[in-house]
Amino acid sequence: MGKLTGKAAVVTGASRGIGRTIAQRLAADGAEVAVHYSTGEAAADETVAAIRAAGGRAFAVRAELGVAGDVDTLMAGLEHGSAGLDILVNNAAAPPAGPIGTDTPERFDHLFAVNVKAPYFLIQRVLPLMREGGRIINVSSVATRVANPGQTSFAMGKAALETMTFTLASALGRRGITVNAVAPGATRTTDNAAVFEAPGLAEFITGQTALDRLGRADDVADVVAFLASDDARWITGQVLDASGGLHLGLRA
Ligand code: NAP
Numbered sequence: 001m002g003k004l005t006g007k008a009a010v011v012t013g014a015s016r017g018i019g020r021t022i023a024q025r026l027a028a029d030g031a032e033v034a035v036h037y038s039t040g041e042a043a044a045d046e047t048v049a050a051i052r053a054a055g056g057r058a059f060a061v062r063a064e065l066g067v068a069g070d071v072d073t074l075m076a077g078l079e080h081g082s083a084g085l086d087i088l089v090n091n092a093a094a095p096p097a098g099p100i101g102t103d104t105p106e107r108f109d110h111l112f113a114v115n116v117k118a119p120y121f122l123i124q125r126v127l128p129l130m131r132e133g134g135r136i137i138n139v140s141s142v143a144t145r146v147a148n149p150g151q152t153s154f155a156m157g158k159a160a161l162e163t164m165t166f167t168l169a170s171a172l173g174r175r176g177i178t179v180n181a182v183a184p185g186a187t188r189t190t191d192n193a194a195v196f197e198a199p200g201l202a203e204f205i206t207g208q209t210a211l212d213r214l215g216r217a218d219d220v221a222d223v224v225a226f227l228a229s230d231d232a233r234w235i236t237g238q239v240l241d242a243s244g245g246l247h248l249g250l251r252a
Contacts, residue, residue: 185243
């Protein structure tokens with residue numbers, strides 16, 4: 001028996017990156033996982049296959065977020081709608097749209113549609129299905145704590161996600177549902193590894209990280225799994241930094 005045996009979970013953006021590892025970890029703990037994806041059908045199928053090969057239960061659900069009807073499409077793909085839902089991980093996100101000088105209203109609207117509006121209305125739609133003891137976990141970013149001029153609109157959206165986390169935790173506590181966020185720092189995954197090959201970048205980030213290395217997807221997935229478990233039943237409305245202490249301050 002795993003810690004999440006009998007639970008039904010949805011992980012958005014689970015075709016690759018951190019989301020894939022979260023889906024695999026929740027499934028390893030016993031949850032049946034809906035692996036949400038948008039463009040990466042083959043990658044989502046690989047995630048599902050890896051989970052099944054490890055003895056877990058999963059199925060893929062396609063929905064482009066940030067477009068009209070996005071949440072309807074995702075909900076239609078959930079097989080366990082009538083049976084209820086226990087865990088929602090809002091992980092899918094559009095990447096930063098650049099510094100203010102080159103950002104555009106269209107990119108800004110897209111960023112907020114995918115990173116803020118979609119998680120909010122997805123929560124609205126899953127709430128009637130969510131059982132006592134439910135878990136909502138939103139994936140934020142250190143961008144809300146550390147100013148990065150290339151990520152202003154992205155950070156604004158993640159800050160909105162954190163505020164939503166705080167207010168919904170208060171609203172949903174009486175139903176026994178916790179709402180928390182996890183904030184990764186620089187996290188190298190099999191899908192974004194090329195980014196960290198820029199000369200000096202990995203060394204610079206490592207030098208700014210208390211725990212002295214880049215993050216891995218499982219560093220984040222393990223924190224999500226903890227929040228999803230009964231061990232975290234008394235934690236709600238919180239943002240857990242999962243960055244290894246990125247930009248904490250001066251290092252010895
Ligand atoms: P990633 O590799 O870029 O993967 C993004 C995932 O989101 C993919 O599964 C993608 O689906 C999905 N997605 C993107 N836009 C979508 C849309 N419009 N509709 C539906 N799905 C969409 O991301 P990651 O690096 O693993 O990051 C995961 C989370 O951690 C995000 O919330 C990100 O902001 C946060 N984070 C990451 C880092 C980092 O260093 N990696 C740092 C801080 C925070 P398809 O590929 O199927 O289209």
